[in-house]
Amino acid sequence: xxxxxxxxxxxxxxxxxxxxxxxxxxxxxxxxxxxxxxxxxxxxxxxxxxxxxxxxxxxxxxxxxxxxxxxxxxxxxxxxxxxxxxxxxxxxxxxxxxxxxxxxxxxxxxxxxxxxxxxxxxxxxxxxxxxxxxxxxxxxxxxxxxxxxxxxxxxxxxxxxxxxxxxxxxxxxxxxxxxxxxxxxxxxxxxxxxxxxxxxxxxxxxxxxxxxxxxxxxxxxxxxxxxxxxxxxxxxxxxxxxxxxxxxxxxxxxxxxxxxxxxxxxxxxxxxxxxxxxxxxxxxxxxxxxxxxxxxxxxxxxxxxxxxxxxxxxxxxxxxxxxxxx
Numbered sequence: 001x002x003x004x005x006x007x008x009x010x011x012x013x014x015x016x017x018x019x020x021x022x023x024x025x026x027x028x029x030x031x032x033x034x035x036x037x038x039x040x041x042x043x044x045x046x047x048x049x050x051x052x053x054x055x056x057x058x059x060x061x062x063x064x065x066x067x068x069x070x071x072x073x074x075x076x077x078x079x080x081x082x083x084x085x086x087x088x089x090x091x092x093x094x095x096x097x098x099x100x101x102x103x104x105x106x107x108x109x110x111x112x113x114x115x116x117x118x119x120x121x122x123x124x125x126x127x128x129x130x131x132x133x134x135x136x137x138x139x140x141x142x143x144x145x146x147x148x149x150x151x152x153x154x155x156x157x158x159x160x161x162x163x164x165x166x167x168x169x170x171x172x173x174x175x176x177x178x179x180x181x182x183x184x185x186x187x188x189x190x191x192x193x194x195x196x197x198x199x200x201x202x203x204x205x206x207x208x209x210x211x212x213x214x215x216x217x218x219x220x221x222x223x224x225x226x227x228x229x230x231x232x233x234x235x236x237x238x239x240x241x242x243x244x245x246x247x248x249x250x251x252x253x254x255x256x257x258x259x260x261x262x263x264x265x266x267x268x269x270x271x272x273x274x275x276x277x278x279x280x281x282x283x284x285x286x287x288x289x290x291x292x293x294x295x296x297x298x299x300x301x302x303x304x305x306x307x308x309x310x311x312x313x314x315x316x317x318x319x320x321x322x323x324x325x326x
Contacts, residue, residue: 001054002030002054002055002056003030003032003037003051003054003055003056004024004029004031004055004056004057004128004135005024005029005030005031005032005055005057005058005059005128006031006032006033006052006054006057006058006059006075006079006084007020007021007031007033007059007061008058008059008060008061008075008076008079009060009061009072010061010063010065010066010068010069010071010072012063012065013061013063013091016061016063016091017033017061018033020059020061020089020121020124021033021036023121023125024121024125024128027125028135029125029128029129029135030135032051032054032055034047034048034051037051043220043314043315044223044227045219045220045222045223045224046314048075048078048223049078049216049219049220052075052078052079052084053082055084056084056085057084057085057086057087057128057131058075058076058079058084058085058087059086059087059088059089059124059128060072060076060086060087060089060096060100060104061089061091062088062089062090062091062092062094062096062100062104063090063091063092063094064092064094066094066096066100067094067096068097068273070099070226070276071223071226072100073097073099073100073103074219074222074223076100076103076104077103078219079103080103085107085131086103086104086107086108087107087108087109087110087124087127087128088104088107088108088109088110089110089112089120089124090109090110090111090112090113091113091117092113093111093113093114110123214281217287217309218279218281218287220309220315221287221289221307221309221315222276222289224243224315224316224317225276225289225291225305225307225317227243228243228305228317228320229274229276229291231243232261232320233271233293235265235270237257237258237261237262238258240261241257241258243316243317244257244316244317244318245308245316245317246310248316248317248318248319268295268299268301269295269296270295271294271301272294272295272296273293273294274291274293274294275291275292275293276289276290276291277290277291277292278290279307282306285309286306286307286308286309286318287307287315288304288305288306288307289304289305289307290302290303291303291304291305301322303320303321303322304320304321305317305319306319306320306321
């Protein structure tokens with residue numbers, strides 16, 4: 001179902017992003033925001049791509065945390081490919097990193113710091129409503145308010161019977177309104193709403209041919225690698241093990257893999273940061289992602305994550321080959 005706004009943010013700014021989402025939806029502007037709108041069991045990267053394709057505007061929450069959030073740059077690139085209007089909502093007086101600045105240099109910025117948060121929220125709602133695609137289809141479906149009964153009770157009925165009669169009439173009116181609304185929502189839309197919601201935008205703006213498919217595959221592989229690294233480097237080894245492919249999990253049981261990960265943690269410590277330098281195709285349905293991790297005392301470790309596509313849009317880790325830090 002289409003939405004008016006996709007909200008992109010770094011995880012450290014989640015509280016602020018939720019405030020923006022709640023404020024817009026109170027003004028009847030529908031929003032797509034992770035993780036709320038990602039169905040349980042769905043592939044994260046595929047859900048993000050689909051969410052952007054379903055929206056008519058793109059809002060970036062920009063702060064000092066955004067400098068290390070490559071995911072925001074990838075989401076902005078997808079929004080730019082879809083030719084969505086992009087709005088920058090700055091909650092701190094900072095400049096975006098170069099990779100993100102490329103997509104934000106010629107778009108509207110709203111400064112929400114120095115006591116201007118509520119004012120900027122109101123302005124954001126205003127500019128979203130000016131978008132030609134507003135409102136999205138989801139905001140056009142309105143449940144009519146329950147009908148208020150105007151039938152007067154029979155004269156002479158006792159007070160208790162008057163109240164019971166009014167309640168029965170009100171309940172019947174509400175049930176009728178709900179039934180009519182349900183039938184209306186299930187009927188086929190008219191010619192205006194029968195056109196595919198996303199195909200026109202894909203045909204006009206998405207990369208076509210093998211280049212577009214390769215780009216989408218690389219983006220999904222990078223997202224899977226980033227998720228695995230976040231789990232592993234934070235010490236959530238169980239969640240990291242679940243990011244392995246089914247074949248790898250069958251070959252390396254959970255206890256054995258976690259024991260090996262804990263031994264490496266005892267030997268080298270916990271990484272303070274990591275960077276995915278590149279992801280290159282290794283074979284059909286596979287990518288090699290080069291990763292650089294930083295440890296205490298400026299030690300660095302290079303490793304290669306091998307990823308494979310198990311099913312459409314679902315990528316898993318085949319192996320993580322590490323070179324000891326120097």
